[in-house]
Amino acid sequence: MKERAIIVGASMAGLLAARICADHFKEVVILEKDELPIGPQHRKGIPQDQQLHLLLAKGNQIINRLFPGIGEELVAQGAIAGDLGLLMQWYSDGGFRPQCLTGQQTILLSRPLLENALRQRLMQKNNVLIKDQTRVSRWQLKGGKITGIHTSEGYIEADLCVDTCGIASSVPAALDTWNYPLPRVEQVQVNVKYTSCIFERPADFKGLININSDAPRNSKHGTVQAIEGNKMIVMVQGREQDDVPADIASLKAYTKQLEHPLIYQTIEHLNPLGTLTHYHIPKVRWVHFEELSRFPAGLLVLGDAICRLNPVYGQGMSSAALQAEVLNQVLQKGLREDSWKIYFKQVAQLLKSPWEVTLAEDFKFAGTQGQAPKIPKLVERYFAKLSRVMNQDPVLFVAFASVVNLMKPPTSLLRPNLIWRVLRAK
Numbered sequence: 001m002k003e004r005a006i007i008v009g010a011s012m013a014g015l016l017a018a019r020i021c022a023d024h025f026k027e028v029v030i031l032e033k034d035e036l037p038i039g040p041q042h043r044k045g046i047p048q049d050q051q052l053h054l055l056l057a058k059g060n061q062i063i064n065r066l067f068p069g070i071g072e073e074l075v076a077q078g079a080i081a082g083d084l085g086l087l088m089q090w091y092s093d094g095g096f097r098p099q100c101l102t103g104q105q106t107i108l109l110s111r112p113l114l115e116n117a118l119r120q121r122l123m124q125k126n127n128v129l130i131k132d133q134t135r136v137s138r139w140q141l142k143g144g145k146i147t148g149i150h151t152s153e154g155y156i157e158a159d160l161c162v163d164t165c166g167i168a169s170s171v172p173a174a175l176d177t178w179n180y181p182l183p184r185v186e187q188v189q190v191n192v193k194y195t196s197c198i199f200e201r202p203a204d205f206k207g208l209i210n211i212n213s214d215a216p217r218n219s220k221h222g223t224v225q226a227i228e229g230n231k232m233i234v235m236v237q238g239r240e241q242d243d244v245p246a247d248i249a250s251l252k253a254y255t256k257q258l259e260h261p262l263i264y265q266t267i268e269h270l271n272p273l274g275t276l277t278h279y280h281i282p283k284v285r286w287v288h289f290e291e292l293s294r295f296p297a298g299l300l301v302l303g304d305a306i307c308r309l310n311p312v313y314g315q316g317m318s319s320a321a322l323q324a325e326v327l328n329q330v331l332q333k334g335l336r337e338d339s340w341k342i343y344f345k346q347v348a349q350l351l352k353s354p355w356e357v358t359l360a361e362d363f364k365f366a367g368t369q370g371q372a373p374k375i376p377k378l379v380e381r382y383f384a385k386l387s388r389v390m391n392q393d394p395v396l397f398v399a400f401a402s403v404v405n406l407m408k409p410p411t412s413l414l415r416p417n418l419i420w421r422v423l424r425a426k
């Protein structure tokens with residue numbers, strides 16, 4: 001067992017990485033620049049935690065495996081667990097998706113509640129230390145290996161450092177300073193604008209409503225999710241051309257312009273419990289560390305620091321959980337000088353589908369700028385028809401739900417029996 005791993009950043013990616021490292025290192029130190037709250041509260045370093053966060057089945061599965069019993073613990077705190085297919089009323093392609101059992105287990109809750117639960121669990125581990133209000137200023141490189149970190153609180157030695165600083169990651173800039181090759185950064189201008197607000201929750205509302213945009217005609221998207229404390233979070237999302245709601249009245253008016261009025265009907269007479277919060281995502285980006293020929297040993301990167309996806313599909317936390325599993329596999333083989341090569345290659349393989357699927361949707365809107373994924377026309381037409389006809393076919397919907405929840409790859413939708421169902425459907 002190696003001596004010490006340092007994780008920089010105590011958000012979802014950092015907490016999951018720390019949980020993995022706790023099985024492979026005598027000591028794990030998490031360094032976080034924010035002052036961490038004692039309970040499930042918003043904090044400055046995660047401005048997006050006030051926006052709606054859906055945990056997909058894959059993320060839910062991995063988190064429950066890493067933190068046994070956490071699902072029950074969260075339900076006891078007011079979260080709602082269940083099958084996503086039963087919980088969600090999902091309007092898309094001119095109708096509602098079948099509301100049926102899909103086998104995709106999720107948990108509905110606020111982002112701070114989830115993060116707090118993971119943090120509390122880690123604090124109970126003897127070999128994990130969380131040091132907040134500690135900003136990392138510089139990595140120490142010696143003989144091609146990262147040997148430690150300079151922080152606002154002093155220098156700490158480590159056998160492995162994992163950067164999980166999200167878009168604030170300093171690794172690309174540090175590579176430049178050390179004269180290492182720089183990673184290619186793929187960026188796509190998406191200009192997505194989020195607004196969320198917490199409302200009181202009617203006693204009979206215990207699920208999720210999702211009203212998809214209809215590209216390219218209507219770029220407005222809306223979601224309502226039940227969360228703990230008899231509350232629900234209402235989120236609307238638009239693109240460049242869409243206004244951002246400035247107050248509750250304009251938020252309600254916005255939900256009237258969605259493809260279906262169900263969200264408007266749900267919140268029309270309800271009172272907000274807070275103010276509107278906004279989040280603008282000008283671009284999504286993928287840092288291609290997997291293409292590098294040289295990279296310091298003893299350093300890895302995980303989460304949004306590698307790839308920030310358009311969150312409209314809710315894949316960020318689950319993608320971080322999948323990357324944490326890759327980290328586990330790599331550490332199980334023993335930390336080596338070239339561990340980074342295997343790690344970044346495997347992470348890139350699992351990011352390819354979520355990246356392409358979200359971009360395929362983004363590029364339906366005129367304002368999107370960058371490199372569109374190359375999807376053969378025939379495949380594109382097949383997926384467009386699948387999306388339309390699954391509203392009448394639960395078998396197709398169940399297969400689709402397993403892809404959306406990152407449980408299966410998109411190629412699983414190209415099985416002969418599914419192709420047959422899509423082709424023969426009117």
Ligand SMILES: Cc1cc2nc3c(=O)[nH]c(=O)nc-3n(C[C@H](O)[C@H](O)[C@H](O)COP(=O)(O)OP(=O)(O)OC[C@H]3O[C@@H](n4cnc5c(N)ncnc54)[C@H](O)[C@@H]3O)c2cc1C
Nearest residue numbers: 009011013033045048053054136166303304311314316317
């Ligand atoms: C509007 C919006 C909605 C989203 N909705 C969903 C959703 O529905 N479902 C989903 O799964 N995902 C969603 N996501 C994505 C999700 O929030 C992220 O993927 C997830 O938080 C993982 O990010 P991360 O831990 O890699 O980085 P971040 O969450 O960005 O965390 C970075 C951490 O590093 C710390 N830090 C930064 N610099 C330093 C430093 N120098 N020293 C020490 N600490 C530092 C920060 O304070 C922070 O704690 C959404 C994102 C956005 C923006």
